Amino acid sequence: MSPPAVSLVVTDLDGTFWHHADDVPSTTVRAAERLLASGVPLLVATGRRLASTREPLASVGLTPPAVVLNGALGVDLATGHRFHRSPWPVEDAVAVLAAFATVGLAPVIYVDHPEWDVFMAPEPSTHPEHERSLASTAGIDDLQRVVASEAVLGFSMIGVEHREAAAARDAIASLGEVHLDRSLDHPGLATLTVSPRHQSKWNGVVAFCTDQGLDPGGVLALADGPNDLELLDAAAVRLVPEVAHPAALERADHIIPPAADGGWAEVLAHLG
Numbered sequence: 300m301s302p303p304a305v306s307l308v309v310t311d312l313d314g315t316f317w318h319h320a321d322d323v324p325s326t327t328v329r330a331a332e333r334l335l336a337s338g339v340p341l342l343v344a345t346g347r348r349l350a351s352t353r354e355p356l357a358s359v360g361l362t363p364p365a366v367v368l369n370g371a372l373g374v375d376l377a378t379g380h381r382f383h384r385s386p387w388p389v390e391d392a393v394a395v396l397a398a399f400a401t402v403g404l405a406p407v408i409y410v411d412h413p414e415w416d417v418f419m420a421p422e423p424s425t426h427p428e429h430e431r432s433l434a435s436t437a438g439i440d441d442l443q444r445v446v447a448s449e450a451v452l453g454f455s456m457i458g459v460e461h462r463e464a465a466a467a468r469d470a471i472a473s474l475g476e477v478h479l480d481r482s483l484d485h486p487g488l489a490t491l492t493v494s495p496r497h498q499s500k501w502n503g504v505v506a507f508c509t510d511q512g513l514d515p516g517g518v519l520a521l522a523d524g525p526n527d528l529e530l531l532d533a534a535a536v537r538l539v540p541e542v543a544h545p546a547a548l549e550r551a552d553h554i555i556p557p558a559a560d561g562g563w564a565e566v567l568a569h570l571g
Contacts, residue, residue, distance in 0.1 A: 304517055304571045305339055305517055305518075305519045305535075305536065305569075305570045305571050306339075306340075306508075306513045306514040306515075306516075306517030306518065307339070307340050307341075307342060307504075307507075307508065307513050307514075307515075307517065307518050307519070308334060308339055308340070308341050308342070308518075308519045308520075308521070308566060308570075309341075309342045309343075309344050309500075309504055309518055309519070309520045309521070309522075309530065309534070310341065310342075310343055310344065310520070310521040310522070310563070310566075311343075311344060311345060311500075311521060311522040311523060311524065311527055311530075312343060312345045312347060312352065312355075313345070313346075313347070313483050313524075314483055314523040314524060314540065314542070314543065314558055315521050315522055315523045315540060315543075315558055315563065316343075316521070316558060316563050317355070317558050318483065318557065318558045318559035319483070319484070319559075320351075320355035321355065321358075322559075323355070323359050324558075324559070324560070324561035324563075324564075325561075326561035326564045327558075327561050327563040327564055328359045328360070328361070329564070330561075330563060330564035330566060330567055331361060331563075332360075333567060334566065334567065334570075335363075337570070339570060340363075340364075340511065340513070341363045342363060342364050342365070342366065342504065342507055343356070343363050343364070343365035343366065343367075344365070344366040344370075344500035344503060344504060344520075344522075344527075344530060345365065345366070345367055345369075345500075346367075346368065346369045346455075346478070346492050346524075346526050347367055347368070348367055348368060348409055348416050348417065348436075349365075349367050349368075349372065349374060349416060350416055350436055351432070352365050352367050352376070353365070353376050356376065357376070362376040362377040363375075363376060363377075364376065364377075364382070364507060366383065366500055366503030366504060366506075366507065368409050368452045368453040368492075368494070369453065369476070369478065369492060369494045369498065369499065369500055369526050370383075370385065370494060370498045370499050370500045370501070370502045370503045371384075371385050371386070371409070371452035371453050371494060371495075371498065371503075372384055372385070372411065372452055372503075373503040373506055373507055382506050382507050382509075382510040382511075383502070383503045383506035383507065383510075384411065385452075385495065385498055385502065386411060386450040386451055386452055387446075387451040387452070387453075387475075387495050388495070389446070389447060389451075391474065391475070391495060391496075392446040392447075392451040393443075393446045393447060394474050395446075395454060395471055395474050395475055395493055396408075396442055396443065396446045396454075398467075398470040398471045398474055399424075399454070399467055399470065399471070401470050402463075402466040402467055402470050404424040404456065404463060404466075404467055405419075405420040405422065405423050405424045405442060406423070406424060406425070406442075406454040406455060406456050406467075406493075407419055407423055407425050407429070407433065407437075407454065407455050407456065407457075408442060408445050408446065408449075408451055408453075408454055409451070409452040409453040409454070409455070410445065410449045410450055410451055410452060411449075411450040411452055412438075412449060412450070414438070415436060415437060415438040416433070416436040416437070417433055417436060417437045417438070418437065418438045418439070418440045418442065418445045418449070419433065419437050419438075419439055419440075419442075420439070420440075420441075420442055421439055424456050424459065424463065425455070425456045425457050425458065425459065426457055426458025426459065426482075426485055426488065428458065428484070428485070429457040429458055453492060453493060453494055454475075454492070454493040455490070455491060455492045455493070456490070456491045457482060457484070457485070457490050458482045458484060458485030458488045458489075458490065459482075459488060459489055459490075459491070460488065460489065461488070461489040463489075464479050464489040464490070464491040465479065465489075467491055468491060471493055474493075474496070475493045475494060475495055475496055476493065476494040476495065476496060476497070476498055476499065477491065477492075477493050478491065478492045478493075478494075478524070478525050478526040479491050479525070480524050480525055480526070480544065492526065499526075499528075499529035499530065500526070500527065500529065500530045501529045501530050501532075501533045504518060504530065504533075515533070516535060517535055518533070518534045518535055518536075519534060519535065519536040519537075519538065519566065519569060519570070520533075520534035520536070520537055520538070521538045521539075521555075521563060521566060522537075522539065522543075522547060523539060523540050523542075523543035523544060523547050523558075524543070524544050524547060525544050525546055525547070527547055528546055528547065528550065531547060531550040531551075532550065536552055536553075536569055536571075537550055537551050537552045537553070538551065538552070538553050538554075538555050538565065538566060538569060539551035539553075539554055539555070540554070540555055540556065540557050540558055540562055541554050541555065541556060541557060541562075542557045553565070553569060
């Protein structure tokens with residue numbers, strides 16, 4: 300059987316397109332440029348927030364559409380056009396924050412706000428480097444007010460001790476889609492993100508396909524983490540780096556070299 304015709308390439312960023320955002324392999328960048336020149340559209344699907352998605356891609360000359368915060372928001376980085384938006388129901392956001400509080404943690408809260416990307420408590424439960432990276436786009440506020448009054452898109456703790464992340468996961472498990480993974484930027488530490496129940500990157504992919512008149516049955520996905528499983532399950536073709544999470548590797552049609560070695564460039568050989 301011949302491979303399906305690819306209507307859209309969807310890629311995760313961390314661990315897939317790059318290992319570190321400030322060191323994207325030139326072979327990966329050239330492959331993305333060749334993909335776009337071929338007429339096959341490229342969509343980013345990441346757990347990152349909007350600013351931390353836009354800036355490193357722009358630094359290598361790329362401004363694709365992007366689904367950020369694990370499916371909460373879809374924005375064309377070139378034009379600002381929003382093709383998807385899925386905030387938390389207020390009562391659910393309030394419940395998630397309360398669950399974090401039961402284990403003594405104060406997460407970063409991602410919002411759709413005209414001034415801020417995130418809100419944080421005065422002493423947030425995230426790595427100091429993460430806190431510093433957010434400073435110019437972060438409002439410091441009462442988190443209870445935030446979940447009750449703002450359009451909440453997600454919660455996270457980046458670069459924290461695994462025991463803290465696991466405690467939060469266990470407290471929140473029944474309230475949302477919780478993703479616990481290694482922290483690529485902080486070896487030995489963990490990253491935890493929380494999205495609304497039944498929300499995934501695939502929701503944003505479907506919204507983009509609807510917006511652009513594309514066939515979601517022809518998606519080629521490149522991804523590596525536990526927050527990519529719904530995306531990989533729904534894709535027609537699945538490329539997974541060899542150092543990916545075991546659950547992602549189980550879903551692979553093709554295993555590619557690591558992001559740090561420019562393995563992403565192998566997408567060009569699988570377009571059908």
